[in-house]
Amino acid sequence: MPPKEKENEVDPKVLFEDASLLVLDKPPRWIVNEAQTTKGQKVIQEWIKKFDYPLAKDRERRSGIVHRLDKETSGILLIAKTKEAFQYLQTLFKQRKVKKTYLTLVHGRVRPEEGKIEAPLGRLPWRRDRFGVLPGGRQASTSYRVKEYLQREGQEFSLLEVKPETGRTHQIRIHLKYLGHPVVADGFYAGRKTSRKDRSFCPRLFLHAGAIEFSYPEGTKSRFLSPLPQDLNNVLDTLEKPRETN
Numbered sequence: 224m225p226p227k228e229k230e231n232e233v234d235p236k237v238l239f240e241d242a243s244l245l246v247l248d249k250p251p252r253w254i255v256n257e258a259q260t261t262k263g264q265k266v267i268q269e270w271i272k273k274f275d276y277p278l279a280k281d282r283e284r285r286s287g288i289v290h291r292l293d294k295e296t297s298g299i300l301l302i303a304k305t306k307e308a309f310q311y312l313q314t315l316f317k318q319r320k321v322k323k324t325y326l327t328l329v330h331g332r333v334r335p336e337e338g339k340i341e342a343p344l345g346r347l348p349w350r351r352d353r354f355g356v357l358p359g360g361r362q363a364s365t366s367y368r369v370k371e372y373l374q375r376e377g378q379e380f381s382l383l384e385v386k387p388e389t390g391r392t393h394q395i396r397i398h399l400k401y402l403g404h405p406v407v408a409d410g411f412y413a414g415r416k417t418s419r420k421d422r423s424f425c426p427r428l429f430l431h432a433g434a435i436e437f438s439y440p441e442g443t444k445s446r447f448l449s450p451l452p453q454d455l456n457n458v459l460d461t462l463e464k465p466r467e468t469n
Contacts, residue, residue, distance in 0.1 A: 235270060238299070238447055243308035245274065245287070246435075247300045248449045251427050255291040255300065267300065276304035284309050290316060290390065298325070298432025298449045315437050316390060322436040325385045325395060326451060328373075328429040328458065329404040330413070333381040336369040340398040344391045353411060354393050356401050364388040365398040373462040375424065380407065380462060395430065406430055407458075425458045 235253065239246040247267070254261050257268040268286045272279050278287035287303040289312040303309035315321050345360030347353045364387075371382040381404065387394050396412050399405060405413035407429040408421040436446040451459075 235267060235300075238449065243303065243305050245271070245276070245302035245304055246447050247271075247302060249292055249297055249300045249432075251295050251297045251452070251454070254294050255288060256285055271302060278304060278306065278309060289313055290321075292432055293393070293396075293428070293430070295428035296430045296432060297452050297455075299323075299435045299447055300432075301435065311440060312437075319388060320437060322434075323387060323432060324434040325387070326370075326431045326433050326455075327383050327385055327395065327399070328407045328425075328455075329381050329383060329399050330378070330407065330417070331381065331404045332372055332379045333367070333369050333383065333402070333404050338367060340365045340367070340402055342398060342401050344394060344397055354391070355397055361391055362389065363391045363394050363398065365395060367399075372465055373459070374465045375462045379465065382459070396428075424461050426454055429455055429458060431455060 233250045235250060236248040237245065238248050249255070249267060253265045253267055255267045257266045268288060271286050276287070278284050280286065284303075284306070287309055289301055289303055289309060292298060292300055301312060303312050312321070341362075341364045342356045343358065343360035344354055344363045345357035347355050347357070366386045366388060368384045369381050370384055373380045373382060385395050385399075393411070396406050396409055400409075400412040405417065407413070408418055408425040409428055410418045413421065431451055432449065433451065434446065434448050436444065438444050
């Protein structure tokens with residue numbers, strides 16, 4: 224059975240707040256945007272309505288949410304509190320001036336230790352709820368760096384620092400699968416059998432948005448950090464460094 228975690232019972236944490244910006248640390252299993260299908264689930268857009276700021280109840284601007292994280296992904300989420308901040312941050316994302324860094328654990332020993340994955344992504348015509356590498360899809364680019372090689376019961380894994388240079392749906396997960404190294408416990412892209420086996424030691428998708436960096440209009444640079452949550456640290460504790468052979 225997967226380790227029992229209380230992470231899904233934790234509310235989002237406010238990392239920073241000023242007159243125009245709210246920076247949240249999103250726990251896993253929280254959906255970012257509300258929809259007809261999210262009733263009865265934990266949703267960031269509903270949770271932030273208790274805050275008193277101009278866009279809190281603005282449905283058109285999604286209560287100020289300018290980007291999203293997958294349900295099982297944890298980490299930093301930016302919320303604009305005003306129309307001006309919302310438009311400014313949207314522009315930064317479109318111009319790729321927001322730098323995001325993720326930490327992820329993937330299957331296999333990734334080689335080379337640093338690289339860039341460039342492959343177009345789009346919605347799969349034969350499975351409309353899934354995305355994949357498609358000729359004619361939207362251009363997408365992801366850089367990665369190996370932080371550590373690990374192993375468990377004869378299986379090899381790589382702990383990666385990943386920087387998406389574009390923001391396509393499921394981009395990191397699809398690009399790493401395309402590289403031949405799917406994210407641990409990825410129910411969509413690692414394959415059902417592999418994902419089920421992963422869940423015996425990893426309670427959810429091993430993907431965490433650990434850092435985000437951008438500049439304010441006056442030029443001041445801001446960088447926000449979110450430490451790796453306890454549930455994913457517990458997973459790393461079950462792994463060991465491989466013995467290097469000459």
